[in-house]
Amino acid sequence: MTMQHESPLAVDTREAARMLGISPQHVWSLTGRRNNTLASLASTMRRRGMPAEAIEAALLQENALRCDPPLPDDEVRRIARSVARYEPSADRAAPAWQAFPPDALPKQIRRFVTAGAEAIGCDPAYLAVSSLVACAFAIGRSRCLRLKTRWREYPVLWAALVGESGTQKSPAMDLALGPLRKRQEEAFAEYEKQRKTYEEEVRQAKREKSRRSRGSASRPAEPRPPVCTRYLVSDTTCEALAPILVDNPRGLLLARDELAGWIRSQNEYKRHRGSDTANWLSTWQGGSWMIDRKGAGPLHIPEACVSILGGIQPEVLRAALGREHMHDGMAARLLLAYPPPRTRQWTEEDIPSSVLDEMDDLIGRLLALQPNEGGNGPEPVELTLSPEAKAAWREFYNRHNLLIADAHEPLRSALSKLEAYGARFALVLALCRDAAATEVAAPDVEAAARLVDWFADEARRVYAAIFPAGDGDAVAGKQAKLVDFIKRRGGAVTLRDVYTGCRWLDPQTAESALRELVAAG
Template sequence: MPATPLSNRRSISPPEPNLGDTGFSNDSGELLDTATERLRYQRFPCGALPGVLARFVTCAAKAIGCDPSLVALPVLAAVATAIGASRRLTIKSGWKVPSIIWATVVGESGSSKTPAYNAAMRPLFTRHARAIRTFEDERAKYEEQVAWWEKRSAEWKREKKSLEQPPEKPTEPTLRREIVSDITIEALAVVMKNSPRGVLLGCDELSAMFGSFGRYKSGGGGNDASHYLSMYSGQSITVDRRTSTPPTLFVPHASLSICGGIQPGILKKSLGSEHIENGLAARFLLAMPPRRPKVWTEDDIPSVVEQSYERLIDKLFALEGQQKEDGSIEPRLVYLTPEAKTEWMDYYNSHGAEQVQLSGALAAAWSKLEETAARLALIFHMVRVASKDPTIEHPDRVDPKSVQSAIRLVSWFKNEARRVYGKLTQGEEAAARDRLIELIEKQGGSIAPWRLAQLKAGCSTEDAKILLQSLVKRGIGRWEWIEATRGPSAREFVLSHSDDLGEGDIPNESDELLDADGLDVLPDELDDSEYLDTEVF
């Protein structure tokens, strides 16, 4: 039912909001946010993404019929993996930032998490299938070479007086993987040893991985969480194995990005106090958009947009690191321009002022979001370099545009952190209030008591009035008189932020999939050459 036109409303003077009762607290009494701020979902800022990514996220979300954030988070993880250990951003001499993103989409079953994840990961799936075929061919040739080697070795041993050197054993091929799913920490170490650029741990349901974080191995070994914490920072890891050869695996730059979905109830159980205290939970970027009904659409992702995204991923995987004198490969360092450094310092100071006001889970999240801005700036810069952005002055110098875009996106993640942590710590009464507010938002931000009684099972009109009045007392909304063309005027409840939602609905349809930051050009109006340039640089 569409919202009542504003011209037909007369506002009823609302009571002064009870400011002491507008926030929700967790078990420790930590104030998370005011009710209206915490419950409000901000539209994902597609315009903060570089052009190729923004268009792909926009078109994929429209084709799937989902919120853009469901596509954007796995896209960020995929791009971060493609850059991998080839680059690091130097903030100052002792602070070098890796291209690593941990992202989790939180939603109930059936909320389109899987289609969005699959769309974002398709280029990595394609590369993985191609790598498997190549490995199988190399393995077949290797087995033939081994048979020949065994035969020649036997002949060499029989010829005891032979002065020839023994035949050289063939080198066994290794499978370089860029994406893995359900995997143990030991198996992951093997994969990363063979894939030094980095790996993406991705799956549409992350519950199994969260469950493994606190699991101790038999024999008193360290738990998985400590290794994951090292891999988030791109540090070296050493994994000891008792029954395998070699017994010790060392990965100098363990670059692991993580992405997947999880249901709210499972997330709440998985990320308990232990992982809040050790900082594991704070490392995940979160998105939990409001649920929306599925509506059929004939839209598909335009092939030119899909191809441009896939070619971008391939270009980023082609980036090479810096070779040292001993032959080892180190990440190539990228620096901030003086103007970008000024942007960064302003952000760093303002972010620090915010963090000092927080405690508990939110303080931990803010501590990691600080560096997230730098990680996103590095990712955005390398995407623009690979896309041949003409405004880039030097491939190893991050400019203010990338930093500003990263800061804008981090602001969105801050709001989501407040929302998600708030929902995870709220009681049943607050959860019921959230569901009521979401229902009103789906009605366009306003609702009459009789309409609420129709939509809510077992609720009478009088019950609806009581429920809506409880929201008014909390300052979440207000009553307004609706001028009727026939019959007496009636009251209608209006959410306090309904004017920002616009008439009709919450961020739900394609009107917001094309962001206001210049992304109002539809893909079929674009020049294909912008997307199909095949050169790496």
């Protein structure tokens, strides 16, 4: 075939082969690795600046000519769209804001999020993320997803709702955690009754012991103190949480309006007593805790599971995480939701009681799930992937790891943790769909992959907005933050706005930076 008869699409794929630095024959031979190779081609073409339409056309041609058997065209287009979301050759470039995908949620949560966001006036992302964390906690250590013999994922989610003051982060959290707060109050009331009964039994036992002390061999049984069922906690130190976890092996949900206190407490505690950070990092994957308590002996928790949910302002997040937690893996474990601020207007919309009851019933069903009884205490019931779900997982895993390979730190670490979150989302979605499920189905994995894609975009956006220059060029970083500040205020600001709203700029630098931006258009 002569060059003049070659289609432009064929030139695109040959150019992609040249970009990859390998011969076209190797690219053309796709048997057994179709998704992986097509995604790699798309990623390379995008990094070199090819537009989405050219990438899609090139992939469709190569799929038809070289894949054996060809993938469905819709699947090829999805690969092209997924890769085309990212800016050419810009690991730190932030994609445009994408609304949270409500159709990735189970129907009960979807209705709850839609109605709740309308009533509160918040972005649906805040309520969606909060609801996912609440459901994940409710499942707790009663269930896990086994991907391989030694790879199990627990439903542990850590999420930060990022936004300036007044963006309705706290009301969204309160609404999503309502069913848990109600049950926590009921548990406290029941514990108080049991505590009073216990204290009376102790007094009776002492009187009985006194009467029988002379010449009696039998002794009354010692009353057993009651255990308080805990769902929600706010204390952030491991020493305070350890006894509560011992009594509640299913797990806990650390919920704080201001998440910065949890992040900062690790540094403060470390200086005086030892590292809380290591225990928290272990908790994210259901690892063990060993807490040495002064005068009280050690506490060992074989599988500590604590989900985390809190709000935080962008500048506070930047200061709280700092260099240390960007590199120790703490920041990478946080699922971030940072929607653009919206102007609130009064609405008569309210949440139908049927929607609230539906969400309450869902949380109740998940809390009712029971683990197996093992030789050393409760053991989670293992769910596995159905054959169709295994195929969907393989596709997600390969595609997501191509994104990881193309990323740089600290984004690379965040994307790596999202791999595990993909399995955790799939587990949560499966059990929300059917609390009696023994397998995760393909639609659960596909919906989980959509959630991972969304959180990957958010990580990219937040890192670019809050950590725009990494550890390098501080001047460029400040200017990028200023650009983000202006965009968030509709694209127009006064010098006074910058003085009062950009505390990281001194007045002289602020004026100079504004002039440079005006000159640059």
